[in-house]
Amino acid sequence: MLVLEARNLQKSYIDKGRSLQAVRDVSLSIPAGEVLAFLGPNGAGKTTTIKMIAGLIQPDAGWVRIVNHDPHTQADALRQVGAVLEGNRNVYWRLTPIENLEYFGALRGLKPRIARQRGEELLGRFNLRHKRNTVVQALSRGMQQKLAIAVALIHQPQLLLLDEPTLGLDVEATEEVKHLIRAIVQDGCAILLTTHQLAIAEELSDRIAIINQGELMVTADTDKLIRQFSGSAYRIDLEGAIDPLRQQKLATLDISVQNGRTLSDITPDLLYRVLEILQPLPLLRVEKDQATLTDVFLKLIREGIDA
Amino acid sequence: MLKLFWAELKRDLTLQRRYMTEVIAAIAGIVIAFYGIFLTTRYVAGPGLEFGDRLDTLVVGYVLWSLATFIISDIAGGLQQEALTGTLEQLFLSPFRASTVFLVRALARLTIHLSENLIILLIIATLTRARLSFPPLLILPLISVLLGAYGLALAVGATALLLKRVQQLLGFLPFGLFFLLLVPTESWSGLFRPLGWLLPMAPGAGLLRDLIARGQALDGALLAIALLNGLGYFGLGVLLFRQAERVAKRRGKLAGY
Numbered sequence: 001m002l003v004l005e006a007r008n009l010q011k012s013y014i015d016k017g018r019s020l021q022a023v024r025d026v027s028l029s030i031p032a033g034e035v036l037a038f039l040g041p042n043g044a045g046k047t048t049t050i051k052m053i054a055g056l057i058q059p060d061a062g063w064v065r066i067v068n069h070d071p072h073t074q075a076d077a078l079r080q081v082g083a084v085l086e087g088n089r090n091v092y093w094r095l096t097p098i099e100n101l102e103y104f105g106a107l108r109g110l111k112p113r114i115a116r117q118r119g120e121e122l123l124g125r126f127n128l129r130h131k132r133n134t135v136v137q138a139l140s141r142g143m144q145q146k147l148a149i150a151v152a153l154i155h156q157p158q159l160l161l162l163d164e165p166t167l168g169l170d171v172e173a174t175e176e177v178k179h180l181i182r183a184i185v186q187d188g189c190a191i192l193l194t195t196h197q198l199a200i201a202e203e204l205s206d207r208i209a210i211i212n213q214g215e216l217m218v219t220a221d222t223d224k225l226i227r228q229f230s231g232s233a234y235r236i237d238l239e240g241a242i243d244p245l246r247q248q249k250l251a252t253l254d255i256s257v258q259n260g261r262t263l264s265d266i267t268p269d270l271l272y273r274v275l276e277i278l279q280p281l282p283l284l285r286v287e288k289d290q291a292t293l294t295d296v297f298l299k300l301i302r303e304g305i306d307a
Numbered sequence: 308m309l310k311l312f313w314a315e316l317k318r319d320l321t322l323q324r325r326y327m328t329e330v331i332a333a334i335a336g337i338v339i340a341f342y343g344i345f346l347t348t349r350y351v352a353g354p355g356l357e358f359g360d361r362l363d364t365l366v367v368g369y370v371l372w373s374l375a376t377f378i379i380s381d382i383a384g385g386l387q388q389e390a391l392t393g394t395l396e397q398l399f400l401s402p403f404r405a406s407t408v409f410l411v412r413a414l415a416r417l418t419i420h421l422s423e424n425l426i427i428l429l430i431i432a433t434l435t436r437a438r439l440s441f442p443p444l445l446i447l448p449l450i451s452v453l454l455g456a457y458g459l460a461l462a463v464g465a466t467a468l469l470l471k472r473v474q475q476l477l478g479f480l481p482f483g484l485f486f487l488l489l490v491p492t493e494s495w496s497g498l499f500r501p502l503g504w505l506l507p508m509a510p511g512a513g514l515l516r517d518l519i520a521r522g523q524a525l526d527g528a529l530l531a532i533a534l535l536n537g538l539g540y541f542g543l544g545v546l547l548f549r550q551a552e553r554v555a556k557r558r559g560k561l562a563g564y
Contacts, residue, residue, distance in 0.1 A: 013559060022559075048559060056396055058556040072556075075402035083400055085562070089393040094322055106314030107401045107408070115314075135325075151397075 002065075003080070003158045003190035004030040004053065009062035011048050022048045024214040025062070030190040030207075032158065035181070037205035037222070038194045039297060045214040046194045047086065050161050053192065054083050066159055079109060082152030086163035086194070090148035093137040097128050097147050100136065101154055108155035115154065122150040126180060142173025149180060153189075160184060160191045166200055178204060202226070202293035210300055217300050222293070229296045231289035234266040236274065239282040249277045308411065311403060315415035323419060334423055337373045338430050341366075345435055363520030366437040368489035370428045371512050375456040375484050377420045380477060382413055383463035390471050396562045399552075406548045409464060413457060437520075444525045445518045447534070451511035452488075454537030459507055461544030465551035469560065488512045493529075504532050507540045 011023040023045040030036045040046050051057040053064050055071030055078060064070060069077035084090055091100045098119050105115025123129045126146045131139055136147065145165060152160060162181070166174045174197075181204055185191055195201050201208065202222060209219040218225065241260040242250075250256070253270055255263055261284075266274055275286075323330055345362075386409070389395040399405050432439055466476060492503030493513030504510050510533035517523040555561045 011559070051396075051559065051561075054396075054400060056399055056556065056561050057559040058553070078400055078402045081400060083397075085393075085396055090397055092318075092394060093392065094325065095318065099318070099321060103314050103318050104397065106310050107398070107403070109310075109402050111310060112313065 001032050002029050003032050003067055004028065004192065005065045006049075006053055007063055009049060009052050009064070010060045011045075011052060011057065012060055021214050023052070023059075026211065026214075026216050027062075028053075028192070028209055028216075028219070030159070030192060032190050033185055033188045034206045035185055035191045035193055035204050036207045036209060037201035038192055038209050038211065039198065039201060040194075040211035041301060044211045046211060047163060049211070050083075050085075050163055050192065050194065054081055054161055079155060080158045081161065082155065082157040082159070083161040084145075084148045084152050084163065084165055085161075086167060089144070091136055091144070091151050094135060096131075096133050096135055097123060097139075097150075098132045100147065100151055104151045105154045110155055118154055118156070119150075122153060125183075126150045127176070140173070142169050142176065145169060145173065145177060146180065149177070149184075153184065158188075158190060160189050162191060162193045164195055165193070166195060166197055174200070198293040198297055208293070208296075210297060212301055225296055226291055226293060229291040229299060231291075232268055233264070233289045234268070234271050234286060235262070235264040235289065236266065236278070236286050237262050237284040238278065239284050242278070242281065246277055246281075250274065253277075308403070308407070311408070311411050312415055315412045316418065319416055319419055330423065334427055334430075337427055338434075341369050341431050342434055362435055363437045363439055364491060364516040365489065366428070366431055366435060366439065367516050367519045368491075368512060370424055370431065371452060371508075371515060372481070372484050372488040373427055374420055374424045375452070375459070375488060375508060376481050377423070378413060378417070378453070378456045379460040379463055379480060379484070381416050381420075382409055382457075382460035383467045384477055385409075385412075386464050386467045387471060387474075387477075390467075390562060393562070399561060404549075405552055406461065406545055409461070409548070410457065410545075413460065417453070439519050440522055442518055442525075445515060447525065447530055448511040448514035448518065451530075451533035451537035452508045452515065454534075454541040455508035455511065458537070458540030458542070458544030461541075461548040465544075465547040468548070468551045468555050469558075471560075484508075491516065493517065504536060507536070510536050 006026065006028045009023055009026045012019050012021045014020070026045070026049055028036065028038070028049070038046055038049070048057060052059045053071070058072060064072070066077040067080045069080070071077035071081065092103070095103065101119030101122060102112065102115045105119060106112060110118070123132050126149070128143060128146060128150070131143060136144055139147065149162070149165065165181070166177050169177060178200060181191060181193070193201065193204065205222045207220065208222050208225055210217045238261045242257050247257050250263065253273065255266060255270070255274060257263060263274065386395065389398065398408050401408055431437070463476060463480065487506055487509050491513065492506060492509040493516065495503045503513070510529060514525065514529055514533055518525060
């Protein structure tokens with residue numbers, strides 16, 4: 001079931017008398033239980049797109065459906081959306097975590113008893129119960145961010161919009177947030193995630209959409225996209241230096257040795273012959289030439305700019 | 308809607324209790340300002356000065372002014388503050404309309420504002436020995452003043468939604484409200500009389516002065532004018548706020564500060 005469907009979204013702004021097209025014909029969809037990483041350089045149109053999806057910015061053209069409801073005209077659509085928006089505190093700093101959860105629960109239409117009950121559950125799940133009565137401004141950045149995500153989930157939305165959820169967090173807090181995102185998706189929530197931390201996007205997402213200069217460049221399964229940009233050659237690292245005799249044998253296969261202990265650009269058909277030559281030297285690692293999401297992202301963005 | 312009202316009331320009471328010094332400072336500021344004006348006037352006029360019922364009407368006008376100022380700075384200033392701290396967009400993600408959220412919030416705050424203003428009134432009346440009466444009927448013109456105040460608050464809130472920085476306007480506003488709520492438009496005559504009826508909150512404020520300070524009976528026709536005035540400005544405020552919301556969403560300026 002598609003939780004989010006956005007089609008042909010367009011948005012232009014007037015800046016100093018000039019029309020600036022921020023988003024051009026962007027279409028996205030996310031089924032339940034999937035993370036779509038929405039990536040792009042600064043100013044690419046990510047936040048404008050997310051806000052059009054949330055009903056916070058009116059698109060010039062195109063439409064959005066959240067569980068078949070239009071967030072711009074139907075209140076029911078907003079009952080299915082939770083959002084943690086970048087650069088925002090998202091919660092009241094003078095209230096405690098439980099007070100924020102109860103308040104935002106009511107704001108999303110929950111009964112006080114339900115809001116309190118869900119708030120307590122979320123505090124436990126997000127490991128914030130020991131801070132339930134501490135005012136938010138006294139919490140660490142990581143705890144504040146976890147609370148913002150908990151608040152966005154108070155009404156059990158089917159779609160969660162996370163705009164840079166790990167920005168400014170330390171390693172431990174980032175790991176906690178990643179763990180939470182995985183758990184939320186397992187519950188069947190669809191997540192639209194934007195982040196500049198591409199390793200996190202690679203780790204968490206099922207699909208990737210890359211936007212540049214307002215235009216969607218690619219939408220694909222994360223694994224497929226990375227495979228598509230990965231080579232087929234292998235690289236071998238050895239613990240010690242390779243002796244001259246073995247180096248000579250490798251040269252006959254047109255394979256050169258770097259730094260005395262690294263072999264690269266080994267085609268699959270030569271891999272086992274190379275390993276025979278190396279036997280019984282201790283190996284450090286044998287790995288396929290695997291692109292990272294960073295490689296894919298930079299290649300696509302640069303190609304886009306060149307084009 | 309009622310759930311939202313209780314949530315807003317609970318949030319406000321929590322904040323008032325937690326930051327009690329800010330509440331006390333606000334009340335003290337208003338009382339000290341009035342007492343300063345009172346003492347200065349008495350000094351300038353000399354020892355033979357007799358205020359008569361003019362002091363009582365001034366006290367009523369001043370307390371209404373502080374109530375209206377609280378209400379307007381609550382909505383407009385609150386909106387600006389939320390844009391600055393980054394919670395504003397979360398309010399617009401509510402299935403309730405934003406104008407509804409802000410109005411329910413303002414109504415919840417009203418209970419607190421009325422309590423605060425009652426304290427202000429009691430302190431000022433004690434300090435100045437003003438003689439005031441509080442007939443139950445005063446609730447009717449008070450409603451008309453509150454409707455007008457909420458209408459103006461939403462109109463200023465609409466400006467805050469589009470411009471975000473409205474400190475200049477909020478700084479000027481108390482002076483405008485001072486004119487609307489302290490000038491005795493009920494004593495204007497001729498062509499100025501209907502003009503007084505058109506000014507926001509002014510007819511209701513005049514009736515409250517008549518009731519509380521002058522001990523007069525409630526005039527039904529003037530009450531109808533005051534209520535129409537309040538409803539008119541309230542309706543205008545709601546319309547302007549909704550229009551501003553549409554424009555802010557079209558321009559993508561809901562959160563920008």
